[in-house]
Amino acid sequence: MTETDQPRKLVLVHGAWHGPCCWDRLVPELESRGWSASTVDLPSTSGDPDAGMYDDARAVREHLETVEGPVTVLAHSYGGVPVTEVAETVPNVERLVYLAAHMLNAGEAVITPIGGPWFPPETKIVPCPEPAREAFYHDVPAELADTAVARLRPQSARAFTEEQTRASWRTIPSALIVCDDDRSLPELFVKRQLTMADVVRHLPGGHSPFLSRPVELAGLIDEVTRTLAARD
Template sequence: MNKGTLLLVHGAWHSPSCWDRLVPELEERGWRTSTVDLPSTWGDPQVGMYDDARAVRERLLALEGPVTVLAHSYGGVPVSEVAETVPNVRRLVYLAAHMLEAGEAVITPLGGPWFPEDAELLPAPDQPIETLYHDVPAAWAQAAVARLRPQSARAFTERQTRASWRALPSALIVCDDDRIMPELFIKRQLTMTEVVRHLPGDHSPFLSRPGELAGLVDEVTAALPARG
């Protein structure tokens, strides 16, 4: 059964290659898939969240037919900034992702940056296998670490002007052993949508549990109404 297009939006430090294990599982279940490469991970300190949001919007506008968006981690921020402005977007799924209010940046709920204020490019987190991929098979985890890229600090400081999860049917998938998403974010996001599901394990189930995640994407999208 054709379920429409699922746009996959990666998080900070990552690239579209992070979806390599998930895409076949989704396509077997009837999804067409598409990805976007967020420019804040290209090594340019002058690029930020608004540039990422423009890239997401351009990709959405290029897709025909109904679109569901699956956003991981930081990817939830540029998605929230623009998704409601594209008429064919029907639903949003936030996977271990930030759901911010209009006027907030990633650093806002934390009271400020966790990195030096003069930082421009942020390296990948320390001990990335432990923080991001501790459930991922070793070969895939090592390959994922090798593909991590510097992240523009500006992406974490630019404030959303919209919160598209308020305008579109949205679901949240929480990873129960997430070692990088602050508990503060998880707790407040549990109240932001009625459709919340949990996966065991790490921050990166697209690599550690691709089949389980694909099944859960089917479940939450079936539980959501579609924007007409």
């Protein structure tokens, strides 16, 4: 195998309330296209109320430091926040893909653009949006959606309130994938991010295309990363 035949490296970072198992349908599709995919498990979804965004960012960085050679990072939803916090501190990160994800500026937290928390200030663990199936999986086949809902995990409030100190999308070529019927990520976030990414693409359907349309999503990941590479 020549160097150019080596699998491309992709690190997948899940969103709030989720875990690495959310990528199970997508990973085989990526591998069939020549990617070597690995996942990060964010501490803020472990049930520990003291684990916040900075702990998640540390977990992302520690995982990235184990990856040899150039790597692309794909972040879903809240996962965009810890990725944005640390990606530029890891020299081999060459591209970022934000999938229905938050792209924030330094000094911002998830709650900043909406003017403050949507939960009481004493909250330690934020309940999952209800009904979760409507918020995350409305276009996912029923049996698969039920399994995904059962796998959702507790989410610490600190993850939503700790502010970024960096905005790595400013220094690393980045793509934004917008899900056109997203019922989870507020439109406010989507609109402000359209001018932040170097490349913007759209997918039909809801917040979780890794479950609803993994083949189409894998193809789009291929396309946006090649488009970013051509702009280098």
